[in-house]
Amino acid sequence: MKCPQCSVSRRDFIKIAFGAGAFAFTPRLFLPRLSADEKPAKAKAVILLWMQGGPSQLDTFDPKPGAETGGPFKAIETRIEGATISEHLPRLAKLGDKISLVRTLNSRDPNHDTARYLLHTSYRVDSTVEHPHLGSLVAKELGVSDGGLPGCITVGSDSRVGSGYLTPDYAPLLIEKIDNPLEDLRLARGVNKFRLEDRESLLDKQNESFARDHQDARVEHQHEAYRRALSLIRSSHLKAFDISEENDETQKLYGSSPFGKACLMARRLVEEGVRLVEVTLADWDTHADNFNRSKALMGQLDAGMGGLIDDLSRRGSLKETLVVCMGEFGRTPRVNSNNGRDHFTRAFCAALAGGGIQGGLAVGRTNDLGTEVVERPVSVQDLFVTIYRQLGIDPSKQFTSQTGRPIRVVDGGEPVQELIS
Amino acid sequence: MRRAILAVLLLLTLTAFGEEPRPNPIDAYLDAYWERNRITPSPAASDHELLRRMTFDVLGRPPKPDEVRGFEKSKDREKKIDELLASDEAAEYFADTWMRTLLNYRFDETAPARMSFPAFRSYLKKVYADDVSYKGFVSQILAETGDYTKKPAVNWVLVTLDPKEPPYELASRATRIFLGRQMQCARCHDHPHEKISQVAVWGMTAFFSGAKAKSRTTFDGFSIKLLDEPAQKVKIPDTETSVEPRFLDGRKPSSLESPRRSFADFVVTSPQFPRAIVNRVWAHFMGRGFVEPLDRFTEMSQPTHPELLATLSDEFVRDGTSLRKLARTILRSRAYQLSSKTVPGAPQTAHACMALKPQDPIQLLNTLKWTLELDVFLKGFYETFIGNKALPESYRNEAVFGVYLQMYAAALLAPTGSAPEEQRYTGTVRLALKLMNSNDLQNLVKAEWGRLKEILAKSASPEDRLTEIFYTLLGRPPSSEERDRYLSYIEKKHEKNAAYEDIYWTLLNSTELAFNH
Structure with missing residues (x-):
């Protein structure tokens, strides 16, 4: 890992300070980068299922039935080699040949806001540079069609990560209400398209003299934001947000929860050319009443994610759509006095499907209590390198930060080779 | 001889105005700077432009029509500046701005349970209303002990303190906000571009090792108390090294009895302390700091106008570190009162026109x-x-x-x-x-x-x-x-x-x- 401030590898300092011998457990880091390049990138878009709050790995994708930390849920067989998952994810269990699990993600950041930033950017929060949302970078690198929808759309909740060092036009567009996605995009009541045209020309005229007197890039940014907003309001692609155009059978596939509906919306948006759609399932922060709450959330996740994978695969678009399900961290194996679990960063899970990801694998192993990684740790950077690689984006590509510092798409990390099909 | 008479006359004129014998140091510096660099600054801002600007900068809101009309008539800029600075709304905006600077970064859903927002906000308002010295304010924020509603200054440490982690965040935030310096790099390794070592960072962190929050439920409600217990050693993560409290410059405190007090004394007596706040306040009013970003003072950083930064810092200290006096000096300067119309060819750093400031x-x-x-x-x-x-x-x-x-x-x-x-x-x-x-x-x-x-x-x-x-x-x-x-x-x-x-x-x-x- 390199220091984000000064691009000096932390490892170098450790080596200098303490001798390489003290850190003999990191040989993997010293291996030359393995060539995954023979396998072509397959994914063209990402659907990120964001589990806000940090789901309990032991109650979802890394169950330890019978262990004192295991909780009350049973584990069921899956089509993933040698792996079981929670009994409350029955559909995902059956789809296991398409899904792979990473069970040994880990970080050192137990705070929601900063960990969410880390799992959206692969970087720690740093007050000297803003990193772009994963989707902003994907949109920038893979391109966005002219006059189409924005390259990155987040549905349901604000990830509070923006376009970072990229230009503002790559910022994620937030759709706040799943039930009313076009709230700000549909013409406001009492304003028809002619009136909007009148207003637009009044505004252009009004802005002329100010722009003449103030030569400042931010003035141009402001105008650009308005131009883009207006073209969105007038876009012919807005029907992609309307899931009622889908037949009943398809809608049923995703379940009736807002999360399920948003998953269906995400599929439609990706088909319309959006590069990354983030859908949030919130409320995983189960410090109290973990088991009842997790069970209810798993019902929504199982239907939404299961429906999405089913639907994508029968439409033949799963191979080019990468589905990633993760949260900002996991939860403690120890159950607290409120029957809850607290924040845990030493081992947590991500589930991946499609986009050229090899299905049916469980990468990494935790110990019997789920308290430690015992095999194949996967860093956040490793996961991001894998995602970018699947999209054909070079993770070592350099950009320039707002303050002129060179900065890579991902700093360090190795692709998780097993996952690349 | 003529020169001596002139000097005496000048002195007499100045003392005739009583309280304000010093010329505005910003004007003295920038007038000469513009002349030297052959820059013709923008014309003075119109009354309307200036009133809107000052109302935003001091009260955090746009002016109202009756205020605009009042100013059209009186045109008395100095009187208006004093009026704005003395108003209750200025205290509100000051409180909100410092809440934002101090808290938001760490704001999460558990914050309201770990501190008293109302008490802290009232405290900040009072700091402004009473024109508490900046030195006193920062000392309180860093070192105060006691109950979170009776001694509301404790709330910043309370909310920034993470019971599960060593108090690195407190030391780092304090250094960043009050000294304008970054310690993040040296969290993991010695800083390559600066004289901040990893040991120094964790030595700074150790000053907060005695900060303990004690919460209890009493018959009249819930209360949290912040203590300043003797410091302990702090272990540097991933190493076997533990460090005692040590200042950034490597010195050890004379006593370890109330470590946060020692930390506060170090901060407020550091030569960097006035420079960091002058830079922050200058950036607030002028749209651009002498050093940007505001927390990027390093041994090698080149302020845009080192002399002016030094002069303003000295004056700030002479004025008893009064934020209000500093604001007044800037508001009364010619540079602040220039139009925002772009001066072709002049770099932004020349302050030859007022910078555009996006609304916060x-x-x-x-x-x-x-x-x-x-x-x-x-x-x-x-x-x-x-x-x-x-x-x-x-x-x-x-x-x-x-x-x-x-x-x-x-x-x-x-x-x-x-x-x-x-x-x-x-x-x-x-x-x-x-x-x-x-x-x-x-x-x-x-x-x-x-x-x-x-x-x-x-x-x-x-x-x-x-x-x-x-x-x-x-x-x-x-x-x-x-x-x-x-x-x-x-x-x-x-x-x-x-x-x-x-x-x-x-x-x-x-x-x-x-x-x-």
Whole structure:
């Protein structure tokens, strides 16, 4: 890992300070980068299922039935080699040949806001540079069609990560209400398209003299934001947000929860050319009443994610759509006095499907209590390198930060080779 | 001889004015700087431009039409500056700004349970109202002990303290905010470009090792107390090394009895202490710091105007570290009072014209509150917030609600994960959509609502109405060209009310409104 401030590898300092011998457990880091390049990138878009709050790995994708930390849920067989998952994810269990699990993600950041930033950017929060949302970078690198929808759309909740060092036009567009996605995009009541045209020309005229007197890039940014907003309001692609155009059978596939509906919306948006759609399932922060709450959330996740994978695969678009399900961290194996679990960063899970990801694998192993990684740790950077690689984006590509510092798409990390099909 | 007489005369003239014998150090410096670099600064700002600017910078809101008209008559800039600085609203804006600087970064859903927002906000207001020295204010924030409502300065340490982690964040935040220096790099390794070693960072952290929060439930409620216990050694993560409290420069404190007090003394006596705050205040008013970003003072950093930074810092210390006096000096300077019209060829760092300042989240909220009577609109929301029994007690108060609103506004301005006090407007589509097209706000741009309704009721003359709309939204009368354009628009439109709504909408969405210029 390199220091984000000064691009000096932390490892170098450790080596200098303490001798390489003290850190003999990191040989993997010293291996030359393995060539995954023979396998072509397959994914063209990402659907990120964001589990806000940090789901309990032991109650979802890394169950330890019978262990004192295991909780009350049973584990069921899956089509993933040698792996079981929670009994409350029955559909995902059956789809296991398409899904792979990473069970040994880990970080050192137990705070929601900063960990969410880390799992959206692969970087720690740093007050000297803003990193772009994963989707902003994907949109920038893979391109966005002219006059189409924005390259990155987040549905349901604000990830509070923006376009970072990229230009503002790559910022994620937030759709706040799943039930009313076009709230700000549909013409406001009492304003028809002619009136909007009148207003637009009044505004252009009004802005002329100010722009003449103030030569400042931010003035141009402001105008650009308005131009883009207006073209969105007038876009012919807005029907992609309307899931009622889908037949009943398809809608049923995703379940009736807002999360399920948003998953269906995400599929439609990706088909319309959006590069990354983030859908949030919130409320995983189960410090109290973990088991009842997790069970209810798993019902929504199982239907939404299961429906999405089913639907994508029968439409033949799963191979080019990468589905990633993760949260900002996991939860403690120890159950607290409120029957809850607290924040845990030493081992947590991500589930991946499609986009050229090899299905049916469980990468990494935790110990019997789920308290430690015992095999194949996967860093956040490793996961991001894998995602970018699947999209054909070079993770070592350099950009320039707002303050002129060179900065890579991902700093360090190795692709998780097993996952690349 | 003639020179001596002149000097005496000058002295006499100056002392005749009594309290203000010093010439403005900013003028003295920048006048010479401009001349040396052959820069012709922008002309002086008009009264309208200046009043709007000062009202935004000091009160955090746009000026109201009667204030604009009052200033048109009096034109007394110095009197206005003193009036603004002495007002209650200035204290409110000061409190909100420091809440943002100190807290937001760590704001999460558990924050309201770990501190008292109302007590801390009232404390900050009082700091401003009493013109408490900056030195005293920072000492209190860092070293105060006691109950979180009776000694409200403890709240910053309380909320920044993470019981599960070594108190690195406190040391790092304090160094960043109060000394303008970054320790992040050296968290993991010796800093390559600076003389901050990893041991020094964890040595600074160790000063907070004695900060302990004790919460208890008493018969009259819940209370949290912050203690300053003797310091302990702190282990550097991933190493076997433990370090004792040590200052950034490697010195050891003379006593370890009240380590936070020693830390505070180190901070407020550091030569970097006045420089960091002068830079921050300068950036607030002038739109650009001497050192940018504000927390990037290093051994090698090159301030844009080192001499002026030094002069202002010295004066700040001589004035007993009064933030209000510093603000007054800047507000009274010629550079602050220049027009924002771009001077071709002059770099931004020359301060040859006023920089454009995007509205901060507090200013944006206040703008919406004033122009759209958002207060009234939010009242229902506010009542469900305060009255929502499902929320813990600590959430249900105005101060927390205010912070939520600010976070919302901040996300509209620039969704970002970086330190919110430095969030800059990046022209987001989301804000544009909200302002021009959301039903939420469009329902408030109506002839039957709020400010516009009042304006239409007051006069029937299109010209009066138009003028009042301009005063309300932009703090100035329309230019003759604007007047003609809009009057003919009104004339042409069948639905007169709709025409006024369109004009109101236009100014609300204009670039001029988006910036404090």
